[in-house]
Amino acid sequence: MPSPATTTPARPPRRRPAGAGAGAGWAAAGVVPVAFLLVFFAWPVAAMLWRGVAGVDAAGDPTGALDLNAFAEVLGRERTWRILGQTLGMAAAGTVASVALGLPAAFVLHRRAFPGRKLLRAVVLVPFVLPTVVVGVAFRALLAPGGPFGWTGLDQTTAAVVLAMVFFNVSVVVRQVGALWSALDSRQAEAARTLGASPARAFRTVTLPQLAPALAGAAALVFLFCASAFGIVQTLGRPGYGTLESEIWVQTAVYLDLRTAAVFSTLQLAVVLAAVALSGVTAARARRALRLGTAPLRPLTRADALPAAATALTGALVLAPLAALVIRSFRSPEGWGLRNYALLATSPGTGFAGGVTPLEALEQSARTALDATVLTLAVSVPLALLLTRPFRSGAARTAQRALDGALLLPLGVSAVTVGFGFVVSLRVQVPELAASGALVPIAQAVVAVPLAVRALVPVLAAVDPRLREAARTLGAGPARVLATVDGPFLLRGVGLAAGFAFAVSLGEFGATSFLAAADRPTLPVLIARLLGRPGADNYGMALAAATVLAVLSAGVMLACERLRPREAGSGGI
Amino acid sequence: MSRPVRIRTGLAALSLAALALTGCSVSAPSGGSASSTAGSSPAAGAASGSGSSAPAQDKGTVTILTHDSFALPDDLIARFEQESGYTLVTTAPGDAGAVVNQVLLSKDAPVADGVYGVEDHSAHRLVGQEAVAPFTPADLPASAQDLVVGDAMTPVDRGQVCFNTDPAWFEENGVAEPTDLDQLREPQYAELTAVTSPVTSSPGLALLAATTAEYGEDGWQGWWRDLLEGGAKVDASWSDAYAVDFSGGEGKGEFPIVLSYSSSPAFAPETAVLEDSCTPQVEYAGVLAGAENPEGAQAFVEFMLTEDVQAAIPDTMYMYPVDDAVALPAEWEQNAPLVEDPITPDPAAFDARREELLKEWTALAEEVQGS
Numbered sequence: 001m002p003s004p005a006t007t008t009p010a011r012p013p014r015r016r017p018a019g020a021g022a023g024a025g026w027a028a029a030g031v032v033p034v035a036f037l038l039v040f041f042a043w044p045v046a047a048m049l050w051r052g053v054a055g056v057d058a059a060g061d062p063t064g065a066l067d068l069n070a071f072a073e074v075l076g077r078e079r080t081w082r083i084l085g086q087t088l089g090m091a092a093a094g095t096v097a098s099v100a101l102g103l104p105a106a107f108v109l110h111r112r113a114f115p116g117r118k119l120l121r122a123v124v125l126v127p128f129v130l131p132t133v134v135v136g137v138a139f140r141a142l143l144a145p146g147g148p149f150g151w152t153g154l155d156q157t158t159a160a161v162v163l164a165m166v167f168f169n170v171s172v173v174v175r176q177v178g179a180l181w182s183a184l185d186s187r188q189a190e191a192a193r194t195l196g197a198s199p200a201r202a203f204r205t206v207t208l209p210q211l212a213p214a215l216a217g218a219a220a221l222v223f224l225f226c227a228s229a230f231g232i233v234q235t236l237g238r239p240g241y242g243t244l245e246s247e248i249w250v251q252t253a254v255y256l257d258l259r260t261a262a263v264f265s266t267l268q269l270a271v272v273l274a275a276v277a278l279s280g281v282t283a284a285r286a287r288r289a290l291r292l293g294t295a296p297l298r299p300l301t302r303a304d305a306l307p308a309a310a311t312a313l314t315g316a317l318v319l320a321p322l323a324a325l326v327i328r329s330f331r332s333p334e335g336w337g338l339r340n341y342a343l344l345a346t347s348p349g350t351g352f353a354g355g356v357t358p359l360e361a362l363e364q365s366a367r368t369a370l371d372a373t374v375l376t377l378a379v380s381v382p383l384a385l386l387l388t389r390p391f392r393s394g395a396a397r398t399a400q401r402a403l404d405g406a407l408l409l410p411l412g413v414s415a416v417t418v419g420f421g422f423v424v425s426l427r428v429q430v431p432e433l434a435a436s437g438a439l440v441p442i443a444q445a446v447v448a449v450p451l452a453v454r455a456l457v458p459v460l461a462a463v464d465p466r467l468r469e470a471a472r473t474l475g476a477g478p479a480r481v482l483a484t485v486d487g488p489f490l491l492r493g494v495g496l497a498a499g500f501a502f503a504v505s506l507g508e509f510g511a512t513s514f515l516a517a518a519d520r521p522t523l524p525v526l527i528a529r530l531l532g533r534p535g536a537d538n539y540g541m542a543l544a545a546a547t548v549l550a551v552l553s554a555g556v557m558l559a560c561e562r563l564r565p566r567e568a569g570s571g572g573i
Numbered sequence: 574m575s576r577p578v579r580i581r582t583g584l585a586a587l588s589l590a591a592l593a594l595t596g597c598s599v600s601a602p603s604g605g606s607a608s609s610t611a612g613s614s615p616a617a618g619a620a621s622g623s624g625s626s627a628p629a630q631d632k633g634t635v636t637i638l639t640h641d642s643f644a645l646p647d648d649l650i651a652r653f654e655q656e657s658g659y660t661l662v663t664t665a666p667g668d669a670g671a672v673v674n675q676v677l678l679s680k681d682a683p684v685a686d687g688v689y690g691v692e693d694h695s696a697h698r699l700v701g702q703e704a705v706a707p708f709t710p711a712d713l714p715a716s717a718q719d720l721v722v723g724d725a726m727t728p729v730d731r732g733q734v735c736f737n738t739d740p741a742w743f744e745e746n747g748v749a750e751p752t753d754l755d756q757l758r759e760p761q762y763a764e765l766t767a768v769t770s771p772v773t774s775s776p777g778l779a780l781l782a783a784t785t786a787e788y789g790e791d792g793w794q795g796w797w798r799d800l801l802e803g804g805a806k807v808d809a810s811w812s813d814a815y816a817v818d819f820s821g822g823e824g825k826g827e828f829p830i831v832l833s834y835s836s837s838p839a840f841a842p843e844t845a846v847l848e849d850s851c852t853p854q855v856e857y858a859g860v861l862a863g864a865e866n867p868e869g870a871q872a873f874v875e876f877m878l879t880e881d882v883q884a885a886i887p888d889t890m891y892m893y894p895v896d897d898a899v900a901l902p903a904e905w906e907q908n909a910p911l912v913e914d915p916i917t918p919d920p921a922a923f924d925a926r927r928e929e930l931l932k933e934w935t936a937l938a939e940e941v942q943g944s
Contacts, residue, residue: 140817145827156806234773234809253667254772255928256674423666423675428682513641514666521641521665529641531812534833534891535840539816539823 030386033379041410041446044421051424052262070259084267087227087243090158094165094226095219101166101314102173104307110178112304113297122558124318125171126550131509131524132231134546138321139164139236164232169222170314176218177211179458184210213283220279224412227271244268248414265417272412276405322550329543333536340540358545361526368522369505371441376448376501377494384456390465407450415510422515443511448504452497459493460486499560503553523549632658635869640672640690641665644889649881657872669775680704687870689858694924696726696857705859706867710875714896726857729877730892733835733915734779734854736847739821742829753849754787758796763803767818767828771934773809776832781934783852786918794937801941836891839909851915856892
C-alpha cells in the first residue's frame with residue numbers, strides 16, 4: 001500500500017488545467033463514496049460522541065445543550081493521562097520497531113532476488129489479516145510460562161504487546177516502503193558510492209531521504225494501527241497496562257458510561273488527527289522529484305548480511321507464532337493427525353454441538369468478503385481517481401489533501417465506538433438494513449476502503465500526465481482520456497485493491513462481531529466462540545480453522561502479488 | 574505478457590462478485606431455512622423461506638437478541654418455526670454484557686422483540702430500567718419459580734462458576750490440594766492460580782460477586798490483594814486462562830488452579846471442581862418493552878423452557894437446564910453435577926454496586942500489578 005505521497009512528486013510542474021465542466025464531473029464522482037463514508041462511518045461515530053456530550057435534564061431527557069462536565073472530570077484524573085501516556089508509548093515503540101525491522105526487510109524483499117522471495121512477501125502479510133483472537137492465543141502459547149519462549153519472561157508484559165504490534169504491522173512498512181524502493185533509480189546512490197561515500201553514508205544521505213515520503217506514510221499507518229490496537233492489548237497485556245482503546249471498550253461495554261467513553265474517544269481522535277497531520281507534513285517536506293524506474297533485482301550477496309539478518313529476524317518474528325499455531329492445529333487428544341481438520345465439517349456430535357460448522361462459517365466469510373470487496377471497490381475507485389487528478393485550483397488540491405487525511409480516520413477510530421455507533425444510529429433509523437445483515441460487509445468495507453485507496457493511488461499516480469495531455473491534444477474528451485489512459489492502469493491496480501479488501505474483510509473481527517447474526521457468523525467470529533467453549537475438540541477446531549484462515553489469507557495475498565502491476569513506477573516517469 | 578489474461582480473470586471475478594452483490598446475498602436472513610441450509614446458499618434460503626419449510630400460518634419474524642453462545646439443534650428451531658408460525662431471526666452482538674448494553678442503548682426504539690442470555694444481576698438492571706415487558710410463561714418448571722426476576726425475566730438455564738484444579742499436578746508435586754476458597758489467598762496457592770478479570774470476563778465478575786458475599790463489603794479487597802500479591806495470574810478471558818495457563822487444559826500451562834465452571838470436568842474428566850468456591854450463574858430470557866412482535870417473543874421464551882430445548886442446552890450451550898426434572902447427559906451426571914450450597918450473592922444488591930466494585934477492583938489490580 002504505497003502512500004500517495006510516494007509518487008505524487010513526479011508530477012511535472014506545468015499542466016493544462018482541467019476544465020470547469022470536468023471539475024463538476026469530478027465533484028459528482030466524489031459524492032457517492034463520500035456519502036458512503038459519511039453515512040456508515042461519520043454518522044455512527046458522531047452519534048456515539050453526541051450521546052457522550054449531550055446534556056440531559058433531571059429526568060434523563062435530552063435538553064439539546066452541550067454538557068462537557070465529563071471532560072473536566074475525566075481529564076482531571078491522573079489515571080487518564082497515564083493511559084494516554086501508555087497508549088502513545090506503546091504505539092511509538094511499536095512504530096519504531098516496525099520501521100526498524102521493516103526497512104531492511106523492504107530492501108531484501110523488494111531489491112534482492114533469492115528463492116522463496118515471493119512466498120516470504122506473502123507470508124509477512126498474513127498477520128495483518130489474521131483475527132487478533134487467534135494471534136493472542138498463538139502468541140500466548142509461545143510466551144506463557146512453560147511455552148517454547150516462556151524463559152524470556154515476556155508473558156503479559158508491555159514488551160509482548162509491542163512485539164505483537166510489530167508482528168501485525170511490519171508488513172505495512174515492508175509493502176509501502178518496498179513498493180517505492182523497488183522503483184527507485186539506484187544510479188544516484190551508486191554515484192555517491194563512486195564519489196567515495198561509504199554504503200552507510202550513501203544510504204543515509206541519498207536513499208533514505210528518497211524513501212522518506214513512503215516511510216512517513218507507513219509510519220503513520222502503523223502508528224494508527226498500534227494506537228487503536230485492542231485485542232492484543234487485552235489478551236497479552238495485564239491490568240494496569242490499558243490503552244485509550246481498551247479504556248473506551250471498558251467504559252462503553254462494561255460500564256455503559258458513554259460520557260467518559262466520549263472523552264476517551266475524543267482523546268483518541270486527537271491522537272489520530274495529530275498522527276495524520278504529522279505524517280502529512282513530513283511527507284510534504286520530504287516531497288521531492290524522484291527518478292523512478294524499474295530497478296533490476298540483484299542476487300542476495302554477502303554485502304547484504306546486515307539487512308538479510310534483520311529480515312531473518314522479522315521473518316522469525318512473523319513465522320514463530322504462525323508455526324506454533326499450525327503445528328498445534330495437528331494435535332488432538334488422539335495424537336498427531338488431521339482430526340481437528342476433519343471436525344471442521346461437523347456440527348452435532350463430537351466436540352461441537354449445534355449451530356454453524358466452521359465450513360459453513362467459512363462460506364459465510366467468503367460471501368461476506370465478496371460483498372465487502374465489491375462495495376470497497378465501488379467506493380475506492382472514484383476516490384482514488386479523485387485523489388490523483390492533477391487539479392490546478394488550490395481549493396481543489398486542499399480538498400484532495402483533506403480527503404486523503406480523512407480517509408485514514410476509519411483506521412484510527414475505535415472499533416467499539418463505530419460498532420456501538422451502528423447500534424444507536426443505523427439500527428434505530430434503518431432497522432430493515434440491520435436485519436438484512438448487510439451491515440456486516442458494509443462495516444468491513446469501511447475498514448478496507450482506506451487500504452484499497454492506498455493500493456490504487458500509487459498506480460494511478462504513476463500515469464504519465466503527458467499521456468493524458470497528448471490524448472487531450474488529440475481531441476479526446478475527459479471520459480475518453482479516463483477510459484483509454486487511466487483505464488488500463490486502473491484495471492491493474494484494482495486487482496491488488498480487491499485482494500486487499502477481500503483479505504481484510506476475511507479477517508475482520510471487531511466490527512463484525514458486533515453486527516453478525518448469531519446463526520450466520522463469519523469464520524473469525526466463530527473461531528472466537530470456539531475458543532470460549534470447553535473441550536479439546538472445540539479448541540482443536542479453533543486452531544484448525546485459524547490455520548485455514550491464515551492459509552487462505554496468504555493465498556489471496558500471493559495472488560495479489562501476481563496480479564499486482566509490475567511496480568508503481570512502471571509508467572516510466 | 575500474460576497480463577491481459579490475468580486482467581480478464583480479475584474482471585470475471587469482479588462480475589461474479591457484482592452478481593453476488595446484486596443477488597444480495599450473503600447477508601439476507603435465511604428465512605425459515607434454519608433446518609439444514611443455515612448460512613449455506615442464500616438463494617436457497619430465500620426460496621425456502623416462502624416454500625417448503627414455511628409454516629402453515631406465517632406470522633412474520635420474531636427477532637431475538639442473544640449472546641454469542643446461543644446455539645440449538647437446527648431441528649428444534651425448525652420445529653419452533655413450524656409450530657409457532659414465526660420465523661426466528663437472532664442477532665448476537667457479543668457476550669452477555671454486550672447484549673444488555675444493546676438493549677439499554679436502544680431502549681426507546683428496540684431493535685429486537687426478545688432477549689436471551691442475560692445474566693442474573695443484569696436481569697435486575699433490565700427490569701429496573703423497564704427495558705423488558707412483564708411476561709412469565711404459564712407452565713414454569715418448579716425449579717425455576719424462585720429465580721424469576723420482576724415477573725419479566727424468565728430463567729432458562731444455569732451454571733456455576735468454580736475454581737477447577739488439576740489433581741495430577743498436586744500429586745506429582747506433593748502439594749495438598751486446596752479445599753476451600755480462603756486457602757487460595759495463601760501464597761502457596763495464590764501463585765498456582767489463574768483467574769480472569771472481572772472487568773473483561775463473566776466468570777471473573779461472578780467471582781467478584783462471590784467474594785463480596787463471602788467476605789463482605791470490607792473484606793473482599795483483602796482476599797483479592799492477597800491473591801494478586803501472591804502471584805496469581807489475571808487473564809482477560811476464560812479461554813486465555815483455561816486453554817493457555819491451566820495445567821489441566823489444552824495448553825498444558827503452569828497453573829494447576831483455574832477459574833472456570835462446574836461443568837468443565839464433563840469435558841476434562843481428570844480435572845476437579847473446588848466445591849467450596851462455586852457460585853451460581855443464571856441466564857434469562859425476556860420480552861423487550863415496546864417490541865414490535867411481543868407475542869412472538871413470548872412464544873420464544875416458552876419455547877426455551879420446553880423439555881427438548883432444556884435437554885439440548887448442556888450439549889449446545891454448556892449450561893445446565895433450569896428445569897431440574899430434565900436429565901443431564903451422562904458425562905455431566907458423572908463428572909460435573911451442580912454443587913450443592915454454592916456461595917449465593919444477592920444479584921440485585923450486587924448489580925446496584927457493580928460499577929463501583931469493578932472500579933475498586935481495577936484500582937486494586939493496577940496498584941498491585943504496577944508495583
